[in-house]
Amino acid sequence: MMPWAEVLKSLAFWGPGAMIAGILILAIYKLARSVGLEFVKAQQDLARATARQAQSMEGLKESLQAYALRDNSEHREMLVLLKYVSQHQQVYERVRREHDACVRCRKNGKGEADAAID
Numbered sequence: 001m002m003p004w005a006e007v008l009k010s011l012a013f014w015g016p017g018a019m020i021a022g023i024l025i026l027a028i029y030k031l032a033r034s035v036g037l038e039f040v041k042a043q044q045d046l047a048r049a050t051a052r053q054a055q056s057m058e059g060l061k062e063s064l065q066a067y068a069l070r071d072n073s074e075h076r077e078m079l080v081l082l083k084y085v086s087q088h089q090q091v092y093e094r095v096r097r098e099h100d101a102c103v104r105c106r107k108n109g110k111g112e113a114d115a116a117i118d
Contacts, residue, residue, distance in 0.1 A: 011022045 011018045050079075
């Protein structure tokens with residue numbers, strides 16, 4: 001690679017047009033380099049942000065699955081409890097009917113055997 005002094009001498013040898021072209025090329029090179037570095041940095045930041053988003057989405061997926069499973073287990077627990085309460089209510093109603101029948105029989109003067117026939 002030639003030193004800058006030799007580059008300037010050769011550009012001066014080619015005339016003012018070459019000097020202007022050289023300066024323009026140098027300015028474009030520096031501008032492209034600074035913009036290129038910013039672009040590369042922006043792309044790296046975008047890649048990091050995308051990776052973080054992908055990780056958070058994976059965490060969100062696991063969180064939603066855990067929530068759905070927990071919700072399903074709570075729902076099953078509620079169904080079991082409702083079934084128990086329903087059965088308990090049915091037993092309570094049967095006992096209450098039998099008790100009311102016994103009370104009516106005693107008021108009417110019939111025995112339990114007569115009430116069962118009715």
